[in-house]
Amino acid sequence: MSDPTIELIDIYKSFGSTRVLEGVSLPLLPGEVHSLMGENGAGKSTLVKIMAGLHLPDQGAVRIGGHDVLFRSTAQAQHAGVSVIYQEPTLFRDLSIAENVFMHRQPKTAYGWIDYSEMNRVVLQHLSQLGVSLRPEDPVLGLSIADQQIVEIIKALTFEAKVLIMDEPTAALSLEEVKRLFEIVERLRSKGVAIMFVSHRLEEVFAISQRITVMRDGRVVGSKPFDQWSTEEVIRKMVGRSLEALYPKEKVEPGEVVLCVRDLRRAGVFKDISFEVRQGEIVGLAGLVGAGRSEVARAIFGIDRLDSGEVSIGKTKLRNHLPQAAMAAGIGFVPEDRQQQGLVMEMTVIRNATLTVPKQVRRLGLVSKKRERQIAARWTDRMQLKGHVEEPVNILSGGNQQKVVLAKWLATGPKLLIVDEPTRGVDVGAKSEVHRTLSQLAKEGMAIVMISSDLPEVIGMADRVLVMHEGKLTAELSRAEANEESIMFAATGHADRRDRNSKTDLRD
Amino acid sequence: MTKPAKIPVLGRGWINAWFRSREASLVLLIAVLAVVTTALNPRFLSPQSLKDLMLNVSIIALLVLGQTVIILMRQIDLSISSTVGITAFLSGTLFIDHPGISSLAVIAVAILCGLLLGAVNAALVAWGKIPALITTLGTLYIFRGANYAWVHGRQVSAANVPGSFLAIGTSTFAGVPILTWIVLILLVVFSIGLRQYRAGREYYAIGSNPNAAVLAGINVSRRIATGFIISGAIAGLAGALWLARFGTVDATAGEGIELTVITSTVVGGVAITGGVGTATGAVLGALLLSVFSSTLVFLRAPAFWQQAFQGAMLLVAIAADAYLAYRHALRLRIKWRHV
Numbered sequence: 001m002s003d004p005t006i007e008l009i010d011i012y013k014s015f016g017s018t019r020v021l022e023g024v025s026l027p028l029l030p031g032e033v034h035s036l037m038g039e040n041g042a043g044k045s046t047l048v049k050i051m052a053g054l055h056l057p058d059q060g061a062v063r064i065g066g067h068d069v070l071f072r073s074t075a076q077a078q079h080a081g082v083s084v085i086y087q088e089p090t091l092f093r094d095l096s097i098a099e100n101v102f103m104h105r106q107p108k109t110a111y112g113w114i115d116y117s118e119m120n121r122v123v124l125q126h127l128s129q130l131g132v133s134l135r136p137e138d139p140v141l142g143l144s145i146a147d148q149q150i151v152e153i154i155k156a157l158t159f160e161a162k163v164l165i166m167d168e169p170t171a172a173l174s175l176e177e178v179k180r181l182f183e184i185v186e187r188l189r190s191k192g193v194a195i196m197f198v199s200h201r202l203e204e205v206f207a208i209s210q211r212i213t214v215m216r217d218g219r220v221v222g223s224k225p226f227d228q229w230s231t232e233e234v235i236r237k238m239v240g241r242s243l244e245a246l247y248p249k250e251k252v253e254p255g256e257v258v259l260c261v262r263d264l265r266r267a268g269v270f271k272d273i274s275f276e277v278r279q280g281e282i283v284g285l286a287g288l289v290g291a292g293r294s295e296v297a298r299a300i301f302g303i304d305r306l307d308s309g310e311v312s313i314g315k316t317k318l319r320n321h322l323p324q325a326a327m328a329a330g331i332g333f334v335p336e337d338r339q340q341q342g343l344v345m346e347m348t349v350i351r352n353a354t355l356t357v358p359k360q361v362r363r364l365g366l367v368s369k370k371r372e373r374q375i376a377a378r379w380t381d382r383m384q385l386k387g388h389v390e391e392p393v394n395i396l397s398g399g400n401q402q403k404v405v406l407a408k409w410l411a412t413g414p415k416l417l418i419v420d421e422p423t424r425g426v427d428v429g430a431k432s433e434v435h436r437t438l439s440q441l442a443k444e445g446m447a448i449v450m451i452s453s454d455l456p457e458v459i460g461m462a463d464r465v466l467v468m469h470e471g472k473l474t475a476e477l478s479r480a481e482a483n484e485e486s487i488m489f490a491a492t493g494h495a496d497r498r499d500r501n502s503k504t505d506l507r508d
Numbered sequence: 509m510t511k512p513a514k515i516p517v518l519g520r521g522w523i524n525a526w527f528r529s530r531e532a533s534l535v536l537l538i539a540v541l542a543v544v545t546t547a548l549n550p551r552f553l554s555p556q557s558l559k560d561l562m563l564n565v566s567i568i569a570l571l572v573l574g575q576t577v578i579i580l581m582r583q584i585d586l587s588i589s590s591t592v593g594i595t596a597f598l599s600g601t602l603f604i605d606h607p608g609i610s611s612l613a614v615i616a617v618a619i620l621c622g623l624l625l626g627a628v629n630a631a632l633v634a635w636g637k638i639p640a641l642i643t644t645l646g647t648l649y650i651f652r653g654a655n656y657a658w659v660h661g662r663q664v665s666a667a668n669v670p671g672s673f674l675a676i677g678t679s680t681f682a683g684v685p686i687l688t689w690i691v692l693i694l695l696v697v698f699s700i701g702l703r704q705y706r707a708g709r710e711y712y713a714i715g716s717n718p719n720a721a722v723l724a725g726i727n728v729s730r731r732i733a734t735g736f737i738i739s740g741a742i743a744g745l746a747g748a749l750w751l752a753r754f755g756t757v758d759a760t761a762g763e764g765i766e767l768t769v770i771t772s773t774v775v776g777g778v779a780i781t782g783g784v785g786t787a788t789g790a791v792l793g794a795l796l797l798s799v800f801s802s803t804l805v806f807l808r809a810p811a812f813w814q815q816a817f818q819g820a821m822l823l824v825a826i827a828a829d830a831y832l833a834y835r836h837a838l839r840l841r842i843k844w845r846h847v
Contacts, residue, residue: 073725078725092720094779114704114706141836
C-alpha cells in the first residue's frame with residue numbers, strides 16, 4: 001500500500017459549544033476513490049471544508065507528503081494540490097468557461113496581459129480529453145449542472161490536483177450524466193489522483209469507491225474496503241438502526257378516488273398523463289431528473305398552465321385552474337425546493353406553519369399570536385420538530401425545515417397531498433420521521449402523491465409507482481412489481497421491464 | 509461522445525459577435541438619433557454643436573468609468589456627485605490661496621482628495637460590511653453637508669482661476685475638446701484594465717458570484733475597496749475638470765449628477781446585478797443620453813420632458829435586457845427539453 005497523498009490525523013473542530021469533529025483520522029491514497037458517508041450533521045462537510053482551507057481544525061493535523069500543513073485559505077489548499085468540487089457548482093455564470101477555470105491565475109503574455117488564446121487552448125484540450133463538446137469561449141450561463149461540474153473538474157485538473165474532493169456531485173445529475181462523471185473519475189483515479197467522494201446515494205458509493213468510511217456524530221464509525229461492506233451495514237452504521245425501520249409504510253385498504261387526472265398535456269413538457277389516486281394510497285411518481293414529474297405536479301396544483309386535460313378532486317372538476325382553486329378543492333403541495341418555494345426563511349416556524357391558513361389565525365381582522373401557536377403546534381408536535389417554534393426557520397436543519405413545510409400544508413387539512421422530493425438533503429433520522437408522518441396520514445385517509453428520485457424511498461413508501469420518461473407515463477407498477485430494476489427500466493424509456501440487462505449498472 | 513465543436517476563427521465570428529453586442533446597438537441608436545435630428549435641424553451637426561455635445565458628455569462619461577467598476581461588482585456609488593462638489597471647490601480655493609500654483613498640482617490634489625473620500629466608502633463597504641447603497645447614500649449627504657459648511661456661501665468665479673487651467677475645459681486639440689481626450693485616454697486605460705488584467709477580471713468575478721470569488725482565492729474585500737477608491741479618485745479628477753469647464757463653482761456643484769451617471773452606465777449595458785458590461789458600452793450609454801437630450805433641445809421639446817425621457821430610456825434598456833435574458837432562457841428550455 002502506498003503512502004497517503006493527504007492524511008487527516010486526529011482532527012477536532014468545534015463551532016461555539018457544538019463539537020462537530022471529534023478525533024477524525026482519514027487517509028486518502030493515490031489512485032483510490034474513498035467514499036465518505038454519514039447523515040447530515042455527521043461532520044462530513046466540516047471535514048471537506050478543513051481540507052479545502054475554509055476552516056482551520058482546533059486540533060490535529062493535515063499531512064501532505066509527510067509534512068503537516070495548515071490551510072488558511074482556499075488558495076493555499078489549491079496550491080498544495082487539493083481541489084474541491086462542491087455540491088452546487090461555484091461558477092461565474094457571466095464569464096466564459098475558460099475564464100472560470102483560470103480566474104485569479106490567468107496565464108499572461110510577455111506584456112503582462114491575460115493570454116486568452118493560451119487559456120482557451122488549454123481548456124479546449126481538457127474538454128476534448130474528457131470528450132465533452134463545449135467551447136472554452138462559451139459563457140457558463142446556460143450550462144447544465146453536469147456541464148458546470150465538468151468545468152469544475154477541469155479547474156481541478158489545471159491545478160494538477162493530487163487530491164480531488166467531490167461533495168455530493170451527483171445530487172442533481174441524471175443517470176447518463178452520473179455515468180459520464182464516473183468515467184471521468186475513473187480516468188483520474190487511474191492517473192493516481194486521490195479522490196474523496198461524499199454522497200448519500202448508496203448504489204453510487206458502492207459502484208465507484210475502493211474504500212468506504214462512515215461517520216456519525218463527528219466520529220469515524222467504520223472504514224474498510226468497499227467489498228467488505230454491505231448496504232445494510234453502512235446504513236446501520238450511519239443511523240444505528242436497520243433498513244426496515246426506515247420505511248414504515250403501513251398497509252392501508254384504498255378508499256374512494258380522491259384525485260383523477262385525464263390526458264394532461266403541456267406542450268413540450270408532458271402529454272397523455274392520466275392516473276387516479278385513492279384515499280389512503282401513497283402513489284410514487286418516479287423517473288429521471290427532467291422527465292417532467294415536478295412539472296406534472298405543478299400543473300395539477302395550478303402553478304403552470306395546462307394546454308389540455310382535466311383534473312378532478314373527488315367528484316368536482318377543477319375549472320379555474322389556479323393554486324387558490326386547488327387549495328380550496330383540498331390539494332396541498334410541498335414543493336421540491338423548500339428554501340426557495342416552501343418557506344420564508346427569515347420568518348419563525350409558527351409564521352411559516354400557518355401561512356396557508358390566514359383566515360384561521362385571524363381574530364377581529366388581526367393575526368392572533370395565540371391561534372397561530374395553536375395551529376402550528378398541532379402539526380409540529382406530531383412530527384417531533386426539533387428547535388424552538390419562535391425561531392426563524394433558517395437556523396433549522398434541512399429535515400426540520402421540511403417538517404415545517406409539511407406542517408404548513410397539513411394545516412389546510414388537504415384531501416390530497418403532493419410532495420416533491422420530500423427528503424432530498426434531509427438526514428436519515430429526519431427522513432424516517434417524514435416517512436412515518438406520510439404513512440400515518442395515508443392511514444388516516446389522505447391521498448398522497450410522492451415524487452422522488454430516491455428509489456429505495458419510492459419502493460419502501462409507495463403503494464403504487466408511476467414512472468415517467470420524457471414527459472410520458474411509461475409504467476404503472478404495483479408494490480409487488482416495483483423494484484429498482486423495473487423502475488429504472490421504465491424511467492429510461494423501456495415499456496417492457498423484464499429484461500435483466502437493464503439493471504442500472506454504474507460499475508461498467 | 510461527440511467531438512468538440514470547432515472554435516470559430518478570429519475574424520468573421522469576432523465581427524459577428526461585435527455586431528450583436530450592446531456597443532453595436534448603442535452606436536446604431538446614436539447614429540439614428542443623429543441622422544433624424546440632423547434631417548430636422550441641420551445645425552445639429554455644426555462644429556459648435558458637436559463641440560458642445562462632447563463637452564457636455566465628457567464629465568459624465570468620466571464619472572461613468574468609475575461607476576462601471578463599481579456596478580460590475582454589484583455595488584453602487586451614489587456619493588460621487590458630492591465628491592465632485594468638494595473637489596471642484598477645493599481646486600478653486602487652491603488657486604485663490606496659492607497664486608501661481610501649477611494646474612497639474614491642483615489636479616493631483618483634487619484626485620488625492622477624491623481618493624480619500626472614496627477610501628471612506630471603501631472602508632465602510634468592504635470592511636464595515638454596510639451595503640453600498642446605504643453607505644454611499646449616507647456619504648452623499650455627509651460630503652455635501654460638509655461642503656456646504658466649508659463653502660459657507662462663498663463662490664469661486666472664473667476670474668480667480670488662471671486661464672491656462674480654464675483652457676483645459678474649453679480648448680480643443682485636433683478638433684476634439686481636451687476634456688474629451690482625457691475621457692478617451694482613460695477609456696482605453698479602463699478597457700484594457702478590465703479586459704487584460706487579472707485585477708480587472710476579478711471585478712467581473714465578484715459581481716457575477718461573490719461566493720465563488722472567495723473560493724477562487726480573490727481577496728474580495730480588498731478588491732471592493734480598490735473599486736471605491738478608484739471611483740473616488742475619478743470623481744476627484746472630475747471635480748477639478750468641473751472647475752475648468754464651468755469656471756464658477758459654489759457649494760452646489762455637481763448636485764444630482766450621480767443619477768445621470770448611474771443611468772448612463774446601466775443604459776450602456778453594465779448590468780445592475782453585476783458581472784456584465786464594458787467601459788466602452790457605459791461611455792456610449794452616456795453619449796446616447798447626451799445626444800438624446802440635445803435632440804430634444806434641437807427639436808424644441810419642452811425642457812421638463814428631458815428627465816422623463818431619460819427615465820424612459822433607463823426602463824427601456826432594462827426591459828430590453830430582461831427580454832433578451834428571457835429569450836435566452838427560452839432557448840435553453842427548448843435545448844434541455846426533448847419531448
